[in-house]
Amino acid sequence: MSEKNTDEGRAMGPKSWVTGWHWRERILHFTPSWFTICMGTGGVQLALVNFPYPYTGAVYWMRNLGYCFWIVEISTFVIFAVMLTIRYIWHPKLFMKSVLEFPTCSYFGAIPIAIDTSLVGIISYYGYRDGAVWVAFAFYWVAVATTILSTFGLLIVQIMKQKHHSMEEVAGIWLMTAVPMVITANAGANILGNLDRVSTKAALTVLIVSFMFWSLGLCLVHFILACYFWRLISYKLPQNQLLASGFLPLAPLAQGALSAQLMCIYLSNYLKKDHYAPTQSHPPPLPQSTLNSTGEAIHWLGILVSLFLLAHATFWLVQASASILYRLPLSFNIGMWSFTFPWASYATGWAILSRDLRNDGMRGWTAFNTVAVILIWLYCAVETVYYGFWKGSLFFAPGLEGWIGDEDDEESKNKKKELQKGGRTMKSNGTYDFRRPSAQDEENRSKANGPASASGHSNGSEEGGMTQRKSERGGDD
Structure with a gap:
């Protein structure tokens, strides 16, 4: 390769597959932001499974289409996980660089979210099998561990280790540190009904953990949204590459609405079926009519909370859509996948609510948003395949220009020093090691x-x- 081509590759990322894949450079420039593709694909799968028409749910062919999206999500997640692991093995310095830099560190939250969406797919298609339910239960705890690590770990790093943050830097991507908690709570809420069939004790454990995640996640989300709203009022719109992240508030709010409704439905059924009531050990059991009334009240409470959160999400949908129309992005980037998962979550939240309230207007609104998010996913997929895997221009991480060249230069300098010393290399303790x-x-x-x-x-x-x-x-x- 000529020197000119080498310089162009360092400045603009890997070249197209026609002139060589350059996988070494692609892995070098591979960042956690690519996991937003898995998020978006899994979100579309959930929207298709819960499509409101007919009234009982999606038809058979739509479930099969959702199953294809689920397989694509799992496949891309495995490939991306391998690439990210190889990247940090080859270049261990880049791990701390990714953790200490914003907004790269926030995209680590996409990893537990991708695990959550894959977990919900297991229940959606194989929930009738006890073995699949236990597999989903095991993956739930994996999601819990990665969520705690990404949320608390990233927040601590942002507070203690990262450079000073200004209000002007606040963008929707900041939510990625708190969103995994709400998504993991929703994953737990989705497996409650099937898990109760095989183990009520395990289902109650998941219910408690999911509710704690739901409450803590929504508190953090609303803290960040308050800062983000003030930032929009004070400094107007963020830069173009972060403009699509304005849709991210839809994800925790819509998933929070969905999980609140599902958890209330399970708790309502549990009270009716198992005759449970607090402080019931010594007094005689409450009558069944009282438990039924309490269960219905809890069910309606979930519906009201869901309506509140979806109304809040609708405001951010309008705001983000107006921002995109006001300042259309001139070029495609991986950050534009931030459209898909939040919007798909918004459609799914309205789908479950329309099923409970049996409202035709909500069903139509859900169908419109589902079709819109599928079209957005197709656009992002075509652009990613062309500019990413075909041309290679999407594999570009700012700040790494000439990284491979610098490594090669450093290696050649070390070899020259070895030859000058007669084959001797310096150890870290200051002694010589004869080659x-x-x-x-x-x-x-x-x-x-x-x-x-x-x-x-x-x-x-x-x-x-x-x-x-x-x-x-x-x-x-």
Whole structure:
């Protein structure tokens, strides 16, 4: 490759597959933001499964289409996880660089969200099998662990280690540190009904943990939304590459509405079925009519909370859509996948609510949003395949220009130092480590010294050379 092409590759990222895949550069520039593709694909799968027409749910062919999206999501997640792991193994310095830099660090929250959407897919298609329910239960705890790590870990790093943040830098992407908690709560709410069939105790544990995640996640989300709203009033719209992140408030609000309704439905059924009531150990059990009334009240409470959160999400949908129409992005970037998952979550939240209230207007609104998010997903998928995997221009992380070239230059400098030192390299403790001579070194030294070198030591050491020089001086004398 010529020097010109090399410089262009460093400045603009990997070239197209026609001139070579350049997987080393693609992995170098692979960031956690690519997991938003998995998020969006899983969100579309959920929207298709819960499509409101007919009234009982999506038809058979729509469920099959959603199943295809689910397989695509799992496949891309595995590929991206392998690429990200290889990236940090090859370049361990980049891990701390990603954690300490904003907004790159926020995209780590996309990983537990992708796990959550895959988990819900297991219940959506194989919930009738007890084995699949236990698999989903195990993945739920994996999602809980990664959510705690990403949420609390990233928040602590942002507070203690990252540079000073100004109000002007606040954008919708900041929500990615808190959104995983709400999405994990929704994943737990989705498996409650099937998990109760195999173990009521396990279902109650998931209910408690999910409710704690739901409450904490929504509190953090509303804190950040207050700052984001003030930032919009004070500094207007963010820069173009972060403009699509204005749709991110839809994700926690809509998923929070969905999870609140599902958890209330499960708790209502539990009270009616198991005759449970607080402080019921010593007094006689409450009558069934009281438990039924309490269950209905809890169910309606979930509907009211869902309406409140979806109304809040609708405001952010209007605001984000107006922002995009006011300032159309001139080029496609991975951040534009931030459209898909929040909007799909918004459609799914209205789908479950319309099913409970049996409202035709809500069904029509849900169908419109579902079709819109599918069209957006198709647009993002085509652009990603063309500019990402075909041309390679999407594999570009700011701040890494010439990183591979710098590594190569540093490696060549080290080799030159080794040759100047006679094959010696400095250890970290300040001592020398002698490089073991190779067969090629032996051959080169034999040719240089001639037949007399045979009288020296067979390993070609300095002692053999000194003996040879002494004998030659003796002959001259």
